[in-house]
Amino acid sequence: MAADSPAHLISQLTRQQPQEILGTPESEWVDFKSIGPKGPYDLSTEKGKFELAKDVAAFANAGGGLIVCGLKAKQRPTELYEVAEKLTPFAKSLVNSTSYKDVIKEYVRPLLKVNYLWFDHPADDPDASGHYLVIEVAALPESDRWALVTRGLTEDGRFVKGSWTVPIRNGDTTANLSPDEAYRLLNDGLRVRREPGANAPAPAPPADRAKTRAALRARLDMDDVPVLFFQSTPDHPKGLLAGMYATGGLRDLLRNQDTLRDAHAFNFASVYHRPEAHEGGLLLMNPPRQGLSVESDGAVTAALAATADMLGWAMDRYQGGADSRISVFVLTEITLEYFRLVDEHVLPLVDGSWTHRIVASDFARPPARTLAAGDDPTFPLRGAPQTATSNAWNHSWHALGDPERDAYEALRHLYALFGLDVTDNPFTDGDRVSTTLLMTKQP
Structure with a gap:
């Protein structure tokens, strides 16, 4: 084939x-x-x-x-x-x-x-x-x-x-x-x-759909909290994606996701919310933790709250954790789950190359989000937590189509925001996030 x-x-x-x-x-x-x-x-x-x-x-x-x-x-x-x-x-x-x-x-x-x-x-x-x-x-x-x-x-x-x-x-x-x-x-x-105006700044690349991120953030009522976005867009959109609402289509896929753990773990499945039609696409809302949007051409955007409800889960149990510290375990699992969903089930629906993007918004706003080396939330925590260094961290890469490798790329870019190397993450193996290593961890 x-x-x-x-x-x-x-x-x-x-x-x-x-x-x-x-x-x-x-x-x-x-x-x-x-x-x-x-x-x-x-x-x-x-x-x-x-x-x-x-x-x-x-x-x-x-x-x-x-x-x-x-x-x-x-x-x-x-x-x-x-x-x-x-x-x-x-x-x-x-x-x-x-x-x-x-x-x-x-x-x-x-x-x-x-x-x-x-x-x-x-x-x-x-x-x-x-x-x-x-x-x-x-x-x-x-x-x-x-x-x-x-x-x-x-x-x-x-x-x-x-x-x-x-x-x-x-x-x-x-x-x-x-x-x-x-x-x-x-x-x-x-x-x-x-020509006049030749020195005007170039427009944002088409793949950077900032308006979609802003709209999803507003619908989730996350304007006042730091948010981590994942975004995946086809480089050459083909128009309306066929079969969005058909039996076995994307809506059914979001209803019955194949996740590493159950719907109460760190993934985009939900037992309380159903994907809903929205402007030719789909919305799967799970406030105040997260939300996911699929646009009519197949582009996907996910928003995750960098609070104790989501990325900071369980970190308030430890001294200095409070609401600002990000759990390495939660961050890694939700990142891998995003790319398992998108790389395996959405990218094949649109021919051609795709761009993945990671955006960390307001991570340096007081109290700044922090991340440390090691296996959170296992006690004792390894190393002093490092503080986010930007409120507008935005990086993209050409989609690889391999969930473990794309998850690694996402974490590699995010760890740099905190002055850390992705090898500090205990769930990586070479150039990928290891599903095996992650699944040995019990939340």
């Missing part, structure tokens, strides 16, 4: 089902790389360095995408594009991620957001073993286009000093911006800079 979106492909690799990706055509969002003796890219040659920089820049100039290393693609007679036809997992030792980062840093402008994701081949396969590498490239914002490679390449595979290339992903291939188009873009940019 071919993967039809970045989230779907990542999900199949996460579940160690790479064979389900076979048949996926290369496209504007995915490119497959087979493995040579030096790995997917031979960085000992100038050509290999150029190929890596070119491929990454091309996806950044499009809508972002995935370079999937460890699958061989071939064009079949009946296909328009090359499709993944063979699994070629390989040893991690063939890739030095630091060298990959250095090449991109040196040869691509501007600095791009690139993630390197490793996935295991099934251990019970007698015919193959190893790993897959996914190089995930985020799209450049329209205001920052275009990414360029600061080198050109001759026919004999040597760099040309002083040259540059603007690669563009075109279907399943990569083309270069023509000199005429580059000239037009340059002059258009100069013309805009000369």
Whole structure:
């Protein structure tokens, strides 16, 4: 079964089902790389360095995408594009991620957001073993286009000093911006800079739906308390989401959620409230603790009170806890539950890439919210609690489609608000939140 979106492909690799990706055509969002003796890219040659920089820049100039290393693609007679036809997992030792980062840093402008994701081949396969590498490239914002490679390449595979290339992903291939188009873009940019109002601040990115957060906060009567928001939006909305109210649709899903613990734990299920239709979407309200909104195009926003009712649950039992201290356990479980709900059940409904966002509002307002290393609320508490350093903490990342990894990204951004590293969280394992570790904890 071919993967039809970045989230779907990542999900199949996460579940160690790479064979389900076979048949996926290369496209504007995915490119497959087979493995040579030096790995997917031979960085000992100038050509290999150029190929890596070119491929990454091309996806950044499009809508972002995935370079999937460890699958061989071939064009079949009946296909328009090359499709993944063979699994070629390989040893991690063939890739030095630091060298990959250095090449991109040196040869691509501007600095791009690139993630390197490793996935295991099934251990019970007698015919193959190893790993897959996914190089995930985020799209450049329209205001920052275009990414360029600061080198050109001759026919004999040597760099040309002083040259540059603007690669563009075109279907399943990569083309270069023509000199005429580059000239037009340059002059258009100069013309805009000369026009009145050209120095006005750029509008907020479309994915940052601040109005939705404000409306949900008001409906929950949380205007006077610090609030943590999770938000997930499709980068290219397709309009009204089909089946929102159908049998087995999102409304039924919210009524009967598959949660780690029961509805009285830290999740978005409720035994007292039902999801209600609202402006073509859904609202699931559970004041004063939390609320969740699904917009008509599938975008999701969740609001959590940073008080003893929710994120500060049980912390008033301990000296210095009061209403301001956040429970590490509660924070971690509700974060993972949000991404289990959204990554597994909402992202697959809208093709294309998604953006996840975390916003901490009024966390530094007295009494400031605090967070500490260790396993709250186990006594004794580890370490002195650290105080939030901003009232408007707003960060986003390209959705990975893996709940444990997206939960880790959310916590990584939030921990920085308190001057802490996410590794201080006892429920993390590598680059993910561990469901196993979390479930050993009894609230």
